[in-house]
Amino acid sequence: MSAVDSPVERVARPRPEAGPERAVWDAAATVTDPEVPVLTIEDLGVLRGVRIVDGSPVVDITPTYSGCPAVDAIRDDIVAVLRERGFPGARVDVVLSPAWTTDWMSDAGRRKLMEHGIAPPGRRAGGVVALGLGVRCPRCGSLHTRELARFGSTSCKALYVCQRCREPFDHFKEH
Amino acid sequence: MQNQHQSPSAVLTPEAIAARVAPQDSPARATDDVARYALGLGDDALVLAQRLGSWIAAAPELEEDVALGNIALDTLGHARGLLTYAGSAWDQTEDDLAYFRDEADFRCRQIFERPNGDFACTIARQLVVSAYFTVLYRRLADSADPTLAAIAAKAVKEVEYHLDHATLWTVRLALGTEESRRRMIAGLEAIWPFVDELFAADPAADAVPAAAVAPAGLREPFDALLLPVLDQAELPVPGIAAVRGGGRLGVHSEALGPLLAEMQVLARRHPGAVW
Numbered sequence: 001m002s003a004v005d006s007p008v009e010r011v012a013r014p015r016p017e018a019g020p021e022r023a024v025w026d027a028a029a030t031v032t033d034p035e036v037p038v039l040t041i042e043d044l045g046v047l048r049g050v051r052i053v054d055g056s057p058v059v060d061i062t063p064t065y066s067g068c069p070a071v072d073a074i075r076d077d078i079v080a081v082l083r084e085r086g087f088p089g090a091r092v093d094v095v096l097s098p099a100w101t102t103d104w105m106s107d108a109g110r111r112k113l114m115e116h117g118i119a120p121p122g123r124r125a126g127g128v129v130a131l132g133l134g135v136r137c138p139r140c141g142s143l144h145t146r147e148l149a150r151f152g153s154t155s156c157k158a159l160y161v162c163q164r165c166r167e168p169f170d171h172f173k174e175h
Numbered sequence: 176m177q178n179q180h181q182s183p184s185a186v187l188t189p190e191a192i193a194a195r196v197a198p199q200d201s202p203a204r205a206t207d208d209v210a211r212y213a214l215g216l217g218d219d220a221l222v223l224a225q226r227l228g229s230w231i232a233a234a235p236e237l238e239e240d241v242a243l244g245n246i247a248l249d250t251l252g253h254a255r256g257l258l259t260y261a262g263s264a265w266d267q268t269e270d271d272l273a274y275f276r277d278e279a280d281f282r283c284r285q286i287f288e289r290p291n292g293d294f295a296c297t298i299a300r301q302l303v304v305s306a307y308f309t310v311l312y313r314r315l316a317d318s319a320d321p322t323l324a325a326i327a328a329k330a331v332k333e334v335e336y337h338l339d340h341a342t343l344w345t346v347r348l349a350l351g352t353e354e355s356r357r358r359m360i361a362g363l364e365a366i367w368p369f370v371d372e373l374f375a376a377d378p379a380a381d382a383v384p385a386a387a388v389a390p391a392g393l394r395e396p397f398d399a400l401l402l403p404v405l406d407q408a409e410l411p412v413p414g415i416a417a418v419r420g421g422g423r424l425g426v427h428s429e430a431l432g433p434l435l436a437e438m439q440v441l442a443r444r445h446p447g448a449v450w
Binding site: 063065066067068069095096097098099100148149150151152153154155159175 | 238241242244245246248249250251252253255256321322324325326328329330332333336339340343
């Protein structure tokens with residue numbers, strides 16, 4: 001979770017202030033991405049909102065990419081976690097708008113990715129770091145890296161190799 | 176994941192089932208007219224995804240297995256959104272539409288059903304359809320229909336990346352060896368007769384002008400994206416006449432039937448199977 005209360009943060013993580021919605025949010029926020037298990041769906045900005053409809057929680061999530069196969073697993077995990085925490089009968093809705101962007105990934109999420117050996121995405125807009133500076137090797141920290149393949153092990157990643165330490169690594173693409 | 180927890184359907188209470196049957200705030204149902212338009216776009220994406228998927232484990236290099244597989248997955252995602260929305264008008268699921276319609280009921284333009292050919296032919300098809308999808312989804316993102324607009328706004332970022340991929344390969348093959356250039360030219364010539372149909376009239380689009388994108392208006396921005404790539408690759412624009420087309424009316428080439436047979440056989444042999 002990022003403590004920064006920036007405009008991007010408010011869009012990326014529309015966390016309810018209090019009440020049962022907040023309790024449902026906090027429970028759903030513990031669910032991780034099955035393909036990148038160091039990241040929670042809250043870190044990713046995939047958790048989009050929580051409502052209580054006729055006494056039952058409704059959780060909105062958004063896919064990273066249109067065909068992301070992790071959505072079904074995330075949906076099951078949210079329902080299961082909420083049931084364990086005393087919110088049975090939860091429904092998970094998939095919302096497409098606004099379209100997900102890597103700009104919604106939290107600072108904590110970016111750090112966790114780097115520690116996990118995946119180069120985090122740069123900022124697309126509004127940040128201090130402009131695109132095109134290169135991708136930093138998560139192992140040795142060198143910026144002397146090159147793209148090996150534009151598509152990687154999942155939709156959201158590309159394959160890079162470090163020219164200094166020679167190690168290949170995944171890069172979470174700016175999207 | 177699914178083995179660790181009960182599936183959502185296993186925890187449904189009667190109230191939750193009722194909410195699913197008559198959802199109060201779930202995505203909007205398409206009107207019949209808009210659904211017909213969405214069906215054509217969904218079929219384009221579905222059939223292309225099926226074609227691309229068969230490159231997995233057959234591409235010239237491992238990275239391209241992964242690339243074409245990922246592009247197929249994105250495209251399938253667009254198809255799922257569009258077909259789910261189309262089906263909402265007729266109480267049908269995405270699977271009903273994908274697996275239980277016959278060839279003449281499919282509304283894809285014929286370019287999407289073209290056989291893969293060799294890698295260069297697939298890249299030629301990818302170059303054309305990615306440029307087309309890019310200009311289509313950029314405009315559809317401004318559709319008066321909020322669901323179509325949302326699907327398009329998400330898809331556009333993905334198809335722009337697919338266009339980059341196809342552009343890089345087109346240039347690389349066309350300016351590579353004599354053999355790669357020969358194949359790239361042959362691939363482009365094989366696909367070219369099916370380009371004009373992308374911009375031919377679509378009665379389903381005409382019926383919902385505020386929701387749909389008029390196909391004829393896409394030709395100019397399409398050319399503006401595609402022709403510079405051909406120029407950069409030093410590829411001549413093929414002077415080959417267009418086929419008659421008619422995909423939006425259910426008229427298809429001989430290529431679609433075998434594709435559907437392979438795609439649909441499992442669902443039809445085991446109706447109701449879930450995987």
